[in-house]
Amino acid sequence: MKRIEAVNDFVVKFANVNGSGSASANELFAKSFLRMGIPVSPRNIFPSNIQGLPTWYEVRVTEKGYLGRRGGVDLMVQMNAQTWDQDLKEIEPGGYLFYDNTKPLPKSKFRDDVHAIGMPLTEICNASYTDARERQLMKNIIYVGALAGMMGLEPEAIAELIGEQYKGKDKLLKPNLNALQMGLNYAREHLKDALGLKARRANAVGDRIFVDGNSAAALGCVYGGATVCAWYPITPSSSLAEAFAAYCRRLRTDKDTGRAKYAILQAEDELASIGIVVGAGWNGARAFTATSGPGISLMTEFIGLAYFAEIPVTIIDVQRGGPSTGMPTRTQQSDVLACAYASHGDTKHVLLFPEDPYECFEFSALALDLADRLQTPVFVMTDLDIGMNQRLSRPFAWDDSRRYDRGKVMTAEDLEAGREFARYLDVDGDGIPWRTLPGTHPTRGAYFPRGTSRNPYAVYSEAGPDYVYNMQRLLKKHEFAKTLVPKPVLTPARAPARFGAIYYGSTSPAMHEALDLLADRGIYVNALRVRAFPFQDEIRDFVRSHHKVFVVEQNRDAQLKTLLVNEAGIEAASLVPVLHYDGTPITARFITREIAEAVARLNVRPLVRREEKAA
Amino acid sequence: MTYLAKPKLHHPSLQKNRLGYTRRDYEGKVSTLCAGCGHDSISAALIQAFWELAIEPHRVAKLSGIGCSSKTPDYFLGNSHGFNSVHGRMPSVLTGAALANRDLIYLGVSGDGDSASIGLGQFAHAMRRGVNMTYILENNGVYGLTKGQFSATADQGSKSKRGAVNTDSPVDAVSLALIMGATFVARSFSGDKRQLVPLVKAAIAHPGAAFIDVISPCVAFNNHPGSTKSYDYVREHNEAVNRLDFWPSREAITVDYDEGDTVEVVQHDGSVLRLRKLEPDYDPTDRIAALARVARAAEKGEVLTGLIYLKPDAEDLHAHLNTVETPLNRLAESDLCPGAAVLERINAALR
Ligand SMILES: Cc1ncc(C[n+]2csc(CCOP(=O)(O)OP(=O)(O)O)c2C)c(N)n1
Ligand code: SF4
Ligand SMILES: [Mg+2]
Numbered sequence: 006m007k008r009i010e011a012v013n014d015f016v017v018k019f020a021n022v023n024g025s026g027s028a029s030a031n032e033l034f035a036k037s038f039l040r041m042g043i044p045v046s047p048r049n050i051f052p053s054n055i056q057g058l059p060t061w062y063e064v065r066v067t068e069k070g071y072l073g074r075r076g077g078v079d080l081m082v083q084m085n086a087q088t089w090d091q092d093l094k095e096i097e098p099g100g101y102l103f104y105d106n107t108k109p110l111p112k113s114k115f116r117d118d119v120h121a122i123g124m125p126l127t128e129i130c131n132a133s134y135t136d137a138r139e140r141q142l143m144k145n146i147i148y149v150g151a152l153a154g155m156m157g158l159e160p161e162a163i164a165e166l167i168g169e170q171y172k173g174k175d176k177l178l179k180p181n182l183n184a185l186q187m188g189l190n191y192a193r194e195h196l197k198d199a200l201g202l203k204a205r206r207a208n209a210v211g212d213r214i215f216v217d218g219n220s221a222a223a224l225g226c227v228y229g230g231a232t233v234c235a236w237y238p239i240t241p242s243s244s245l246a247e248a249f250a251a252y253c254r255r256l257r258t259d260k261d262t263g264r265a266k267y268a269i270l271q272a273e274d275e276l277a278s279i280g281i282v283v284g285a286g287w288n289g290a291r292a293f294t295a296t297s298g299p300g301i302s303l304m305t306e307f308i309g310l311a312y313f314a315e316i317p318v319t320i321i322d323v324q325r326g327g328p329s330t331g332m333p334t335r336t337q338q339s340d341v342l343a344c345a346y347a348s349h350g351d352t353k354h355v356l357l358f359p360e361d362p363y364e365c366f367e368f369s370a371l372a373l374d375l376a377d378r379l380q381t382p383v384f385v386m387t388d389l390d391i392g393m394n395q396r397l398s399r400p401f402a403w404d405d406s407r408r409y410d411r412g413k414v415m416t417a418e419d420l421e422a423g424r425e426f427a428r429y430l431d432v433d434g435d436g437i438p439w440r441t442l443p444g445t446h447p448t449r450g451a452y453f454p455r456g457t458s459r460n461p462y463a464v465y466s467e468a469g470p471d472y473v474y475n476m477q478r479l480l481k482k483h484e485f486a487k488t489l490v491p492k493p494v495l496t497p498a499r500a501p502a503r504f505g506a507i508y509y510g511s512t513s514p515a516m517h518e519a520l521d522l523l524a525d526r527g528i529y530v531n532a533l534r535v536r537a538f539p540f541q542d543e544i545r546d547f548v549r550s551h552h553k554v555f556v557v558e559q560n561r562d563a564q565l566k567t568l569l570v571n572e573a574g575i576e577a578a579s580l581v582p583v584l585h586y587d588g589t590p591i592t593a594r595f596i597t598r599e600i601a602e603a604v605a606r607l608n609v610r611p612l613v614r615r616e617e618k619a620a
Numbered sequence: 621m622t623y624l625a626k627p628k629l630h631h632p633s634l635q636k637n638r639l640g641y642t643r644r645d646y647e648g649k650v651s652t653l654c655a656g657c658g659h660d661s662i663s664a665a666l667i668q669a670f671w672e673l674a675i676e677p678h679r680v681a682k683l684s685g686i687g688c689s690s691k692t693p694d695y696f697l698g699n700s701h702g703f704n705s706v707h708g709r710m711p712s713v714l715t716g717a718a719l720a721n722r723d724l725i726y727l728g729v730s731g732d733g734d735s736a737s738i739g740l741g742q743f744a745h746a747m748r749r750g751v752n753m754t755y756i757l758e759n760n761g762v763y764g765l766t767k768g769q770f771s772a773t774a775d776q777g778s779k780s781k782r783g784a785v786n787t788d789s790p791v792d793a794v795s796l797a798l799i800m801g802a803t804f805v806a807r808s809f810s811g812d813k814r815q816l817v818p819l820v821k822a823a824i825a826h827p828g829a830a831f832i833d834v835i836s837p838c839v840a841f842n843n844h845p846g847s848t849k850s851y852d853y854v855r856e857h858n859e860a861v862n863r864l865d866f867w868p869s870r871e872a873i874t875v876d877y878d879e880g881d882t883v884e885v886v887q888h889d890g891s892v893l894r895l896r897k898l899e900p901d902y903d904p905t906d907r908i909a910a911l912a913r914v915a916r917a918a919e920k921g922e923v924l925t926g927l928i929y930l931k932p933d934a935e936d937l938h939a940h941l942n943t944v945e946t947p948l949n950r951l952a953e954s955d956l957c958p959g960a961a962v963l964e965r966i967n968a969a970l971r
Contacts, residue, residue, distance in 0.1 A: 039971070212971075213971075228957055232719075259944050266956065270715070273741055280705070281712050281715050281719070284720070285949075288949055292716060306706050402960075405959055441701070444681070444701070444724050451702075453694050453703070454702075
């Protein structure tokens with residue numbers, strides 16, 4: 006029988022029962038590789054159900070640092086009888102099934118082309134522990150120990166991690182270390198050479214950090230100076246607001262008084278959460294909300310008001326799939342159009358597309374600046390894949406000389422000095438008017454904002470020319486935003502390329518791997534990562550300088566492509582959509598296959614690899 | 621029945637308050653509402669109350685939803701910032717504004733459609749949270765702005781101008797506010813300035829969620845026989861539980877009372893509420909009794925007015941959140957940004 010043999014390059018998937026305490030053991034497993042200098046990319050796959058139901062954790066071990074989902078499973082750690090049959094199918098031929106063989110299982114439960122590795126986990130636990138919960142929890146650590154033994158993970162690295170986790174909690178530290186050792190011993194004695202997947206110390210992690218995008222975005226909001234957060238629980242965004250609360254307690258509690266330099270409200274719904282953010286933004290506090298697609302739907306009326314009344318608002322949309330519950334706890338990039346044009350009337354909004362936790366941090370802080378500068382809603386478009394999975398990412402960076410851009414706010418001194426205040430007049434030529442905050446001056450600068458029915462002086466007006474002036478100014482402001490939002494990032498192919506690819510957000514790691522795989526096949530593609538809307542001219546120029554450009558996204562309707570055609574003056578015919586939308590994160594294998602097939606269809610002979618020619 | 625005086629040239633009173641402001645300084649643009657609209661009278665009462673309290677107009681933020689009532693903030697306190705937000709959502713916008721700057725005085729103006737129909741949820745939740753605000757519900761039982769449809773406060777059996785009868789039972793905003801935890805609940809009538817002005821003053825001084833349901837007839841769509849929100853109906857059925865006199869502090873009290881028939885309540889900020897009892901047994905600090913009395917009044921078709929409930933030791937949302945004294949919108953980078961060194965430590969912990 007074939008046997009998959011691999012060093013530092015394989016996929017392990019854990020099938021667990023939700024609520025069994027497996028999450029921290031699995032994370033321990035993933036982190037042990039990092040301590041050995043080997044990059045990993047884990048992903049949670051969990052249905053919306055809370056208790057007693059299946060959950061999976063997939064760890065891609067990748068010395069090359071490909072952090073996208075690979076697809077396929079080399080080792081299945083099967084700890085949930087309910088999903089046995091389905092899990093068994095997923096294993097690659099020649100792969101491995103690690104399972105609890107306390108109770109014998111019929112032959113029909115196995116596959117001829119998969120190596121079964123049994124270990125009597127329940128028996129060992131029952132013999133060592135009496136408490137039911139302890140049996141459950143220690144079982145997880147024991148299997149981590151066994152896996153470590155089989156793979157050659159350094160026990161010191163794992164012990165170090167356990168030590169950090171239970172620092173100061175000796176009561177827990179010891180039993181965990183013992184359990185780990187039990188697993189290690191068992192593997193050494195009984196499972197020698199059972200597994201062809203090995204870990205070998207490398208030096209490929211560097212100074213990178215391991216963090217989920219929601220925590221990163223939350224921290225970005227702390228650094229970016231957000232003081233008001235209003236939210237309504239919705240997966241996959243809830244952990245962002247919760248992380249903001251945790252960071253604020255730590256970093257924003259006044260040392261002398263113990264009082265909070267922030268306000269967080271769990272509102273009654275998303276209408277209220279966005280309303281609170283709008284009110285705070287109007288009143289000069291940096292405010293944000295975190296939500297997902299259904300929340301965006303509920304917020305749209307307010308988003309329009311904020312656009313027209315010109316209120317700074319930051320919205321972090323952790324995208325998921327579609328409405329209702331179930332599938333929605335899977336990942337997608339399917340709110341692009343909903344956010345770009347959210348609300349009634351003619352509206353267009355600024356969108357930022359972070360690719361990883363580093364940019365979640367960066368763009369969340371930036372969004373707060375942009376919202377103040379542009380006096381408009383700004384969306385940070387992340388998704389479940391980045392938001393709820395820990396990802397290796399560049400360390401967060403902050404320049405202490407950086408100052409918040411509070412935008413055009415007239416002060417009491419300005420007003421006192423007789424500076425003219427016209428709330429909706431374009432005085433600087435960038436379409437952005439000046440604003441005053443409530444309570445600034447006893448007699449100057451007050452105004453009564455409402456939707457659009459007003460002239461540049463904020464006086465009620467239903468006159469056509471006033472409306473048109475305002476709409477044109479808003480357009481100018483949107484145009485000006487191009488100069489402020491992050492520029493696209495080009496990854497040139499190793500050889501001249503007729504094809505281009507545009508991608509964004511969480512597709513990034515899979516795309517980079519796909520570019521390598523394609524190049525290996527002689528298909529060269531220049532890749533442009535779009536980081537924001539409105540689109541800069543570079544994006545249009547990129548498309549024009551290629552025969553065809555693939556637009557790779559994780560939704561059904563090619564939403565970014567639609568936006569490119571609508572807003573960047575790009576011919577639809579020059580764009581070829583590559584779409585992945587089954588709720589799982591996009592993979593390099595998928596992108597490679599789609600692009601390779603499309604290239605073949607487009608009837609173009611792949612360029613011969615330059616290196617090959619040279620050789 | 622409007623007593624909003626205009627034009628400005630003929631203003632009857634140029635008397636100055638403690639700050640040297642005349643009532644004119646508390647006015648806004650000329651109202652565009654129908655002549656006789658109850659809402660204009662409420663605007664006048666608000667002007668009077670703010671003037672009497674000698675609050676600097678620019679220290680007030682006035683927020684509203686959508687409706688004829690919600691337009692009125694344009695017609696008073698012209699030097700205050702205002703926000704005509706979206707239909708039914710004033711409470712959330714005001715909540716956010718109040719979080720951003722705890723130093724301003726927040727006035728929310730809404731209609732019955734705005735607060736009891738589309739915005740019932742936000743109204744209830746703002747009361748629950750104890751947002752420090754004065755919430756004025758200008759209640760006419762109809763949608764004025766969209767031309768006379770019944771709102772959710774229309775009484776069961778009341779007749780529309782066209783003769784249609786409302787069959788749904790009404791939302792009683794006062795009961796709801798009581799249940800939801802509002803710490804100051806009153807009802808008044810736009811046509812009773814003597815009652816309304818002191819209630820508004822006490823509500824402004826109240827350090828928590830203060831709600832006043834003001835019956836405010838719509839002369840265009842709901843002032844006919846068969847309506848329970850018409851001037852005539854309210855005058856005939858008005859049952860006041862008490863009469864309020866409000867004093868910003870004990871030192872300011874200028875009138876002597878017979879001890880027997882008054883109750884005195886002192887609020888957090890030292891302001892004094894003297895209530896002349898019209899119903900000898902009515903205790904406005906007893907929430908359960910208040911709820912029962914309101915329910916009985918509704919049963920009898922009475923319009924129960926006065927200070928219905930007050931929690932003297934009320935707390936507000938900022939107290940619940942334990943926020944710093946400095947308004948959040950005034951905190952600078954040094955307060956808000958933990959800086960690069962701390963970030964380096966965070967990075968280290970994530971390796
Ligand atoms: C989302 C939304 N739906 C409907 C409307 C239309 N609308 C405007 S005002 C109003 C009712 C206002 O009634 P009320 O709050 O009682 O104010 P009034 O005019 O009676 O003072 C409605 C339904 C709107 N502005 N927004
Ligand atoms: S329609 Fe009714 S509520 Fe509106 S202004 Fe006229 S009287 Fe007032
Ligand atoms: Mg009404």
